[in-house]
Amino acid sequence: MVNAIAFLPELVLSVGALALFGLALSNADVRRARLVAACTAAGVFLCTVATLWHRAILFHGAYSVDQFSQLIKLIIALGYLAVVLISGELPDVRPELKPEYFLFVTLSVAGLVALVSAVELITIVVCLELVSLPLYALVAMRRERAGWRGQMEAAIKYVVFGTTATGLTLFGISCLYGLTGSTALAELVQRLPPLMHSPVAVVGLGLAVAGLFYKLAAFPFHFWTPDVYQGGPNQTAALIASLPKIGAVAVLVRFAGLAGPGNGHLVLVLSVFAVCSMLYGNLIALVQRDLKRLFGFSAIAHAGYALIGLAVLGQEGYTAALFHVISYAVMVLACFAVICRVAREGENLNLEDLAGLWQRAPLLGATLLVGVFGLAGVPPLAGFMGKLLLLKSALAQGYLVLFFTALVNTVIAIYYYLQIIREAFFREPGARPLIELDTPTRLLCTALMAVTILLGIAPGWLLDQLSACTKIALLSVGGNGL
Amino acid sequence: MELVENPSQVPLLSLLIFAPLCAAVAVLLLRRERAVRWWALGFTLAEALAALGLLFKFDPSVAGFQLVERARWIPWLGASYALGVDGVSLWLVLLTVGLLPLCVLCSWRQIQHRVKEFMVCLLVLESALIGVFCALDAILFFVFWEAVLIPMSLVIGVWGGARRVYAAIKFFVYTMAGSLFLLGAVIALYQYARTFSIPELMQQKYGLAFQVWIFLALAIAFGVKVPMFPLHTWLPAAHVEAPTAGSVLLASVLLKMGTYGFVRFCLSVTADAARLFAPWMVGLSVIAILYGGLVALAQTDLKRLVAYSSIGHMGFATLGIFVLNRSGLDGALLVMLSHGITTGALFIAVGVVYERLHTRELAHVAGLGKSMPMFTMLLGVFALASLAFPGTNNFVGEFLVLAGTFAWAREWAGPGWTMLVLLTIPGLVVAAAYNLRMLQKVAFGSASNPNHSGVRDLGLRELVTLLPLCALVVWIGLNPGPFMRAWHASVEWLIQRF
Incomplete structure (x- = not known):
């Protein structure tokens, strides 16, 4: 019975998904589907709060409910609620598919929630697929326009790259299994470190995390990002940009325990990926005009920052990476909330379409200001705190190259973030219409702004929790990567 | 260095920092423009009065930080919430809160659209600026700084002028790029000293090689803000395009953040490196003095002229800081304060002219003396102050800086350095030239002046804005003692290392 309670958030999600499935069969109104999804999100949130202090190992050791998983689930539940609110009336999704849209969002979130608890390699792969498959469909759900089928191109790219990444992950897992004879993280962590000198172990571990790198949009698994952002509906891009990254980093932290401290090869590989991600993302973002594409490249750069924390291979770095990716999700959701409201018909926005935004809708202007400056890493916003933690952890280990690359990249990134601010604040709106906001949007925008500022000026509580949690995550897989 | 806790129950510094933020939120709730203006004026005046309380609680005999407030902030990171003032920061805080009501007043007519948002920006700015001067924790300092x-x-x-977008982007990119050096230095200092507390960082001993790197990073970060030659190129655009209140705050307070950083970090934390690099910094300062003056001399736009004169004046401030002796530092701090007063006043005066004539071209504003006698008289006082005429505030400061500089040149005993330092004298002459040229043009003009007979003289609001600054110019000029006494002990403590 105790175990059933520990599994409550997942059960609520399943029930919600079933309800949405029923609605989808009955061709229900989009608003009702949204309401059900929002209720599911609230239910998941409450259940996660209720099970925050539960500890359980389920399904023969494949599924661990611990403080780490529950905290991340809590954050994912809140993000899920935000994504549902951002979705609005789904102006750009084919009308007959609107209830299905929320069904797939819910299924994808269910995958994420399961992913952060998974402590067995096959389970992790299954959860990753549960996250990915609905997302493929969500990208393709965009309404067709005359002569433009970008959503199909994006979906195909997403599927092809996704399957490749999964294939690599499975290959890596087979290497690890062949070496150690186990797929449970708890056993791997005891058997793998002595074998880390062998190339097969390093390659196996490196390939096993490919699927997570793909979700994180980190170099060299980043190619899909800008196209999928651009081709998919704005609401889907908001989901893809935010929640899966939190899940990916959370599982990467569990994986990192396998490497053990001071693994030179792994540090080198992760550092190279981090540097490439940052430079590639930021430099290409400089010349983008399509707003979602710009955020796509910025996502690659931010994945690079997160990799810094992982490359440190220590608890301080993992905490920093988690904090960074959580604050990134909040800020990017703030930006996408604005994009979804400015694009009334769900069209793709160019930078010029933001012109005079703060006069057309002051609240959206303020939200964009906080979100974009947050992403740029200007204090007192959340993005700054994340970067500060990452930089500090990199310098503490003496990784000067990572430290300076991150600093230089922050400067490069300012320029394109300022392009957004320039359009939204320094340009006159011209003939562009005023934007009316409904109450949920107002609440959402205010909440996202408040969280971004709060994480920037008072990150103490979350940091303490995350740091305690990463410790537990490393212990729960039996790791000594402290 | 001792830290004196705040003796009373009232956390005065926290109040001063966070009250403007609360006031900004209150502004958002107001509906009418008139109400917004009066509320902003009333609040900034009240804040200035409350800040005067600092003067009564401040003990000038203490070298260290006073009115210290401490609280837990982010223990996991090692950062704590710590505030305090010493002699160096006291007058900068007072300068900031004193200028804010004047900024509200001088935007009364100039800012006509989106008044509410403008006042919110001013109030948030006030809060951050006070925070910079009070922060005793490096992370807190950096947060306010950014x-x-x-x-x-x-x-x-x-709210800026024609090329405002260009100026704003340039300002942001330039200063943010500069301050990332500061961030890097702060994190590196933490790795060395395991603390972010500024008083502890000041007392730590560091190796010379480490100090050199930290000093260079800090010098770039603060040098951009001051701005020191050759990092000054953002300044003319930003100062000229900003609305009057923005120019006043930029010139009078934001530039002081740079010199304040030099005094707070470079002189104490990286003292050995400061001694090593002092000649170079002196050289750059002398170039700034000459360069700022010469470029100002060539301007035909009134606001650009004042903007470039700032580069020269700030050159005196950095010169005084890096000669590393008492009279130099005394002078530098006084120049910082005086420049805040006179340049602020000059920008307000330029705004007065611009509101009436919608041009700042010297040729078009010539000969205003006839129709605006009162304005011309005040402009005369500020122009004389700007050229460091004896009896005005700048004279005392620049004289002390020069006295300190010559003492430094004698100690170093190199004829080359003496020659370099002597170049400040033509700098002074150039300052006299561009100020008198401006005054002559605006007051008297030439034989063929445009017709200004319909132009009103100063109204009550403008008089109220300019007269306090005029009084301060004369007061500091004739009796600088009380102002300087406040930082006496702190300067003594800073200088004892050299």
């Missing part, structure tokens, strides 16, 4: 950027670039970019 928090200044967002409202300031909005003030320039939204």
Whole structure:
């Protein structure tokens, strides 16, 4: 019975998904589907709060409910609620598919929630697929326009790259299994470190995390990002940009325990990926005009920052990476909330379409200001705190190259973030219409702004929790990567 | 160095920092423009009065930080919430709160659209600026330091002149790039000293090689802000395009953040490296004095002229700091204060002219003396102060800086350095030239002046804005003692290392 309670958030999600499935069969109104999804999100949130202090190992050791998983689930539940609110009336999704849209969002979130608890390699792969498959469909759900089928191109790219990444992950897992004879993280962590000198172990571990790198949009698994952002509906891009990254980093932290401290090869590989991600993302973002594409490249750069924390291979770095990716999700959701409201018909926005935004809708202007400056890493916003933690952890280990690359990249990134601010604040709106906001949007925008500022000026509580949690995550897989 | 806790129950510094933020939220709730203006004026005046309380609680005999407030902030990171003032920061805090009501007043007519948002920006800016001067924790300092950027670039970019977008973006990119050096230095200092507390960082001993790197990073970060030659190129654009209140705050307070950083970090934390690099910094300062003056001399736009004169004046401030002796540092601090007063006043005066004639071209504003006698008289006082005429505030400061500089040149005993330092004298002459040229043009003009007979003289609001500054110019000029006494002990403590 105790175990059933520990599994409550997942059960609520399943029930919600079933309800949405029923609605989808009955061709229900989009608003009702949204309401059900929002209720599911609230239910998941409450259940996660209720099970925050539960500890359980389920399904023969494949599924661990611990403080780490529950905290991340809590954050994912809140993000899920935000994504549902951002979705609005789904102006750009084919009308007959609107209830299905929320069904797939819910299924994808269910995958994420399961992913952060998974402590067995096959389970992790299954959860990753549960996250990915609905997302493929969500990208393709965009309404067709005359002569433009970008959503199909994006979906195909997403599927092809996704399957490749999964294939690599499975290959890596087979290497690890062949070496150690186990797929449970708890056993791997005891058997793998002595074998880390062998190339097969390093390659196996490196390939096993490919699927997570793909979700994180980190170099060299980043190619899909800008196209999928651009081709998919704005609401889907908001989901893809935010929640899966939190899940990916959370599982990467569990994986990192396998490497053990001071693994030179792994540090080198992760550092190279981090540097490439940052430079590639930021430099290409400089010349983008399509707003979602710009955020796509910025996502690659931010994945690079997160990799810094992982490359440190220590608890301080993992905490920093988690904090960074959580604050990134909040800020990017703030930006996408604005994009979804400015694009009334769900069209793709160019930078010029933001012109005079703060006069057309002051609240959206303020939200964009906080979100974009947050992403740029200007204090007192959340993005700054994340970067500060990452930089500090990199310098503490003496990784000067990572430290300076991150600093230089922050400067490069300012320029394109300022392009957004320039359009939204320094340009006159011209003939562009005023934007009316409904109450949920107002609440959402205010909440996202408040969280971004709060994480920037008072990150103490979350940091303490995350740091305690990463410790537990490393212990729960039996790791000594402290 | 001792830290004196705040003796009373009232956390005065926290109040001063966070009250403007609360006031900004209150502004958002107001509906009418008139109400917004009066509320902003009333609040900033009240804040200035409350800040005067600092003067009574401040003990000038203490070298260390006073009115210290401490609280837990982010223990996991090692950062704590710590505030305090010493002699160096006291007058900068007072300068900031004193200028804010004048900024509200001088935007009374100039800012006509989006008044509410403008006042919010000003109030947030006030809060961040006070925070910079009071922060005793390096992370807190950096947060306030950067928090200044967002409202300031909005003030320039939204309410500025014709090329405002260019100026705002340039300002933001330039200063943010500069301050990342500061961030890097702060994190590196933490790795060495395991603390972010500024008083502890000041007392730590560091190796020379480490100090050199830290000093260079800090010098770039603060040098951009001051701005020191050759990092000054953002300044003319930003100052000229900003609305009057923005220019006043930029010139009078934001530039002081740079020199304040030099005094707070470079002189104490990296003292050995400061001694090593002092000649170079002196050289750059002398170049700034000459360069700022010569370029100002060539300007035909009134606001550009004042903007470039700032580069020269700030050159005196950095010169005084890096000669590393008492009279130099005394002078530098006085120049910082005086420049805040006179340049602020000059920008307000330029704004007065611009509101009436909608041009700042010297040729078009010539000969205002006839129709605006009162304005011309005040402009005369400020122009004389700007050229460091005896009896005005700048004279005392620049004289002390020069006295310190010559003492430094004698100690170093190199004829080359003496020659370099002697170049400040033509700098003074050039300052006299461009100020008198401006005054002559604006007051008397030439034989063929445009017709200004319909132009009103100063109204009551403008008089109220300019007269306090005029009084301060004369007061500091004739009796600088009480002002300087406040930082006496702190300067003594800073200088004992050299």
